[in-house]
Amino acid sequence: MKAEIMGIGTELLMGELTDTNSSWIASRLPxxxxxxxxxxxxxxxxxxxxxxxxxGMERSDIIFTTGxxxxxxxxxxxxxxxxxxxxxxxxxxxxVDDLERYFAARGTSMPQHNIKQANLIPSAKWIINxxxxxxxxxxxxxxxxxxxMPGPPGENRAMWEEQVEPELANLIEDEVTITRNIKTMGMSxxxxxxxxxxxFGIENPYLGIxxxxxxxxxxxxxxxxxxxxxxxxxxxVERAIHExxxxxxxxxxxxxxxxxxxxxxxxxxxxxxxMEMCTGGALTNAITNVPNSIxxxxxxxxxxxxxxxSATGVPKAEMERYGVVSQHTANTMADxxxxxxxxxxxxxxxxxxxxxxxxxxxxxxxxxxxTNGHQTRELEMRLPPRQxxxxxxxxxxxxIELRRLIEETS
Amino acid sequence: MKAEIMGIGTELLMGELTDTNSSWIASRLPxxxxxxxxxxxxxxxxxxxxxxxxxGMERSDIIFTTGxxxxxxxxxxxxxxxxxxxxxxxxxxxxVDDLERYFAARGTSMPQHNIKQANLIPSAKWIINxxxxxxxxxxxxxxxxxxxMPGPPGENRAMWEEQVEPELANLIEDEVTITRNIKTMGMSxxxxxxxxxxxFGIENPYLGIxxxxxxxxxxxxxxxxxxxxxxxxxxxVERAIHExxxxxxxxxxxxxxxxxxxxxxxxxxxxxxxMEMCTGGALTNAITNVPNSIxxxxxxxxxxxxxxxSATGVPKAEMERYGVVSQHTANTMADxxxxxxxxxxxxxxxxxxxxxxxxxxxxxxxxxxxTNGHQTRELEMRLPPRQxxxxxxxxxxxxIELRRLIEETS
Numbered sequence: 001m002k003a004e005i006m007g008i009g010t011e012l013l014m015g016e017l018t019d020t021n022s023s024w025i026a027s028r029l030p031x032x033x034x035x036x037x038x039x040x041x042x043x044x045x046x047x048x049x050x051x052x053x054x055x056g057m058e059r060s061d062i063i064f065t066t067g068x069x070x071x072x073x074x075x076x077x078x079x080x081x082x083x084x085x086x087x088x089x090x091x092x093x094x095x096v097d098d099l100e101r102y103f104a105a106r107g108t109s110m111p112q113h114n115i116k117q118a119n120l121i122p123s124a125k126w127i128i129n130x131x132x133x134x135x136x137x138x139x140x141x142x143x144x145x146x147x148x149m150p151g152p153p154g155e156n157r158a159m160w161e162e163q164v165e166p167e168l169a170n171l172i173e174d175e176v177t178i179t180r181n182i183k184t185m186g187m188s189x190x191x192x193x194x195x196x197x198x199x200f201g202i203e204n205p206y207l208g209i210x211x212x213x214x215x216x217x218x219x220x221x222x223x224x225x226x227x228x229x230x231x232x233x234x235x236x237v238e239r240a241i242h243e244x245x246x247x248x249x250x251x252x253x254x255x256x257x258x259x260x261x262x263x264x265x266x267x268x269x270x271x272x273x274x275m276e277m278c279t280g281g282a283l284t285n286a287i288t289n290v291p292n293s294i295x296x297x298x299x300x301x302x303x304x305x306x307x308x309x310s311a312t313g314v315p316k317a318e319m320e321r322y323g324v325v326s327q328h329t330a331n332t333m334a335d336x337x338x339x340x341x342x343x344x345x346x347x348x349x350x351x352x353x354x355x356x357x358x359x360x361x362x363x364x365x366x367x368x369x370x371t372n373g374h375q376t377r378e379l380e381m382r383l384p385p386r387q388x389x390x391x392x393x394x395x396x397x398x399x400i401e402l403r404r405l406i407e408e409t410s
Numbered sequence: 411m412k413a414e415i416m417g418i419g420t421e422l423l424m425g426e427l428t429d430t431n432s433s434w435i436a437s438r439l440p441x442x443x444x445x446x447x448x449x450x451x452x453x454x455x456x457x458x459x460x461x462x463x464x465x466g467m468e469r470s471d472i473i474f475t476t477g478x479x480x481x482x483x484x485x486x487x488x489x490x491x492x493x494x495x496x497x498x499x500x501x502x503x504x505x506v507d508d509l510e511r512y513f514a515a516r517g518t519s520m521p522q523h524n525i526k527q528a529n530l531i532p533s534a535k536w537i538i539n540x541x542x543x544x545x546x547x548x549x550x551x552x553x554x555x556x557x558x559m560p561g562p563p564g565e566n567r568a569m570w571e572e573q574v575e576p577e578l579a580n581l582i583e584d585e586v587t588i589t590r591n592i593k594t595m596g597m598s599x600x601x602x603x604x605x606x607x608x609x610f611g612i613e614n615p616y617l618g619i620x621x622x623x624x625x626x627x628x629x630x631x632x633x634x635x636x637x638x639x640x641x642x643x644x645x646x647v648e649r650a651i652h653e654x655x656x657x658x659x660x661x662x663x664x665x666x667x668x669x670x671x672x673x674x675x676x677x678x679x680x681x682x683x684x685m686e687m688c689t690g691g692a693l694t695n696a697i698t699n700v701p702n703s704i705x706x707x708x709x710x711x712x713x714x715x716x717x718x719x720s721a722t723g724v725p726k727a728e729m730e731r732y733g734v735v736s737q738h739t740a741n742t743m744a745d746x747x748x749x750x751x752x753x754x755x756x757x758x759x760x761x762x763x764x765x766x767x768x769x770x771x772x773x774x775x776x777x778x779x780x781t782n783g784h785q786t787r788e789l790e791m792r793l794p795p796r797q798x799x800x801x802x803x804x805x806x807x808x809x810i811e812l813r814r815l816i817e818e819t820s
Binding site for chain 2: 007012013014015016017018019020022023024025026027028029030036037038039040041042043048179181188189190191193194200201208209210211219221274279280281282283284285287288289291292293294297298299300301302303304305307308311312340341342353354355382384386387388389391392
């Protein structure tokens with residue numbers, strides 16, 4: 001089944017709001033065997049919306065929409081569908097009752113203009129919204145389906161998970177798509193591409209390659225009658241990737257570097273401390289994005305200048321001799337913070353913090369050190385001279401080096 | 411001029427990546443007087459992309475694209491434009507040279523297949539990419555413009571700001587739209603709405619109200635023949651907002667709380683140190699996102715448990731008496747870090763870090779303290795019990811409290 005998603009709302013076109021619903025819905029479709037072909041954003045404009053629905057009914061089997069279901073005059077999703085299908089909306093007492101209950105539960109009564117949300121056309125049934133006033137619409141006509149959900153992500157996701165996805169799963173039984181995402185770091189996109197080139201250009205299983213802030217990702221997608229057959233198609237490609245890129249692989253599917261590290265630490269009951277210079281807390285912030293990080297993360301010290309570094313236990317004489325931005329200082333920082341905060345492992349990054357040079361060294365130069373007190377992994381990085389890039393890439397690399405040290409030594 | 415934006419990439423259709431470029435570009439268009447009519451996402455599929463460009467050339471004056479400019483086989487933006495315009499791409503030595511310089515600066519040589527990024531068709535000129543290997547394309551044919559930028563947001567935004575926007579501004583001269591964004595914190599959306607209600611519902615100047623992680627934003631948009639007239643339309647609304655909401659305003663336009671604080675500190679030559687518990691580095695990370703933060707930021711200590719707090723100088727006896735999560739400990743932390751790192755100002759946040767309760771206190775409870783050693787501002791927050799929400803909202807609030815302390819005391 002071919003699908004499209006329409007994000008509806010002038011605020012999306014004005015850039016006041018980023019449409020996060022579309023990518024979220026998109027991520028749920030492959031497992032249902034629904035093939036997403038188009039995503040578009042349309043403003044709150046009746047003729048444009050009507051045209052968009054007419055075009056959608058021609059090119060897609062399912063249209064998902066988000067937004068435009070509110071009570072105000074510029075919410076026109078319902079009106080546009082009625083117009084595209086040439087049907088007339090009628091107020092449904094059942095929906096009015098539900099809306100009135102919704103407001104009553106909040107100690108207030110339904111404002112008059114919310115009654116517009118109780119409209120349905122003959123081809124549509126309503127989808128209950130437990131988290132807001134806008135009911136969804138599930139419309140079927142001429143073998144096509146239009147599913148309208150509210151715009152606020154909280155309402156949207158709850159409606160999708162509780163009502164839309166289960167009903168879609170009942171409906172669709174023909175084909176399954178399975179995706180496997182394999183994440184590497186340490187080889188360039190071009191080099192990875194070359195090593196496994198014979199798998200590119202095949203439609204099923206499809207192999208994609210993506211360059212991300214946390215390395216090069218390989219994605220294998222297989223379609224088949226059932227999950228077992230789809231997995232069997234993925235296996236040979238995955239095996240080849242493992243054989244040829246094994247040491248560079250650090251994670252799978254949705255895993256982030258901080259989750260991968262968290263898993264390794266938790267499995268072994270190890271704890272971690274961090275000292276950062278040049279990444280300004282980005283590494284510590286990533287680590288604590290893992291919900292249970294409190295169980296293994298001891299703390300972080302973010303030094304933004306050498307006086308702070310010495311205030312936190314790094315010997316000033318050493319920094320003067322080797323430079324703050326040096327592998328030697330990175331190693332000292334990692335071991336110092338490990339000991340001071342009583343952790344099993346220490347990670348440190350030091351580099352040119354920007355905006356300009358530092359110690360005569362260029363922006364983009366950084367050193368990573370990870371240590372358990374006995375073994376240490378060191379790395380020098382030379383990145384494009386942008387502070388944003390450094391804050392994004394150095395923490396990921398440091399986490400992956402840390403994971404490698406843990407895997408190597410236990 | 412009517413415009414559309416095309417996000418290009420199968421990963422966007424698969425929901426693996428959220429397209430944040432489109433909304434960012436969308437937000438820049440009103441000020442240029444460019445009217446955005448459509449946003450769409452298309453996969454890495456040559457026939458579909460070609461069709462999308464043909465349709466775009468019919469319905470829009472300008473097409474902006476992001477993504478699909480990489481070196482691999484599935485990067486097809488260039489190929490699709492060539493196919494839609496029926497022109498033949500030719501390798502440009504000048505671009506090859508630039509690519510080779512890019513790789514050489516990183517101590518490596520250009521992989522063979524990157525040469526594809528040096529292609530141009532006769533109607534296109536290239537746009538230098540200082541932050542990556544993918545040059546942009548600026549194509550003009552039959553009075554229409556296609557502007558292709560790379561997908562990674564860092565590369566995309568730099569190219570937009572340094573090259574695309576200035577060139578567009580030269581090109582477009584008919585109507586000007588000016589936007590003024592006024593940011594408040596401390597009043598609810600409903601209360602702000604009531605105080606300035608008479609300005610809502612007018613088309614030009616338009617007043618919008620938005621609830622964000624850093625407070626309630628008011629946006630005034632005016633369209634006129636020239637900048638002076640548009641500004642004159644904005645002024646009375648802005649003046650009323652100032653009169654009625656003055657003490658709650660903390661910033662303007664694109665300013666973030668960390669930029670607003672950075673400005674206040676820089677103007678007064680003051681320095682800052684931070685201690686965080688429960689926000690795990692999010693506050694420090696925000697502060698160091700300001701490019702010149704090195705000039706005023708002394709450092710941060712991220713304590714993830716009470717033993718770490720005491721290792722960094724907070725007296726254990728006090729924490730036992732008052733609790734780690736208390737206003738008293740927040741105040742002690744702020745003053746301790748201020749003194750230890752030799753800063754003029756100290757900011758501390760302490761709260762329940764999650765995932766569950768802590769000291770019998772609920773997730774969502776947090777205390778903020780900002781001090782200059784003489785005056786202190788305190789704040790208790792009770793947020794929804796979600797770690798993500800806490801990491802987003804507590805740092806913003808702490809920064810705004812800090813700014814208030816600086817403004818009050820100097």
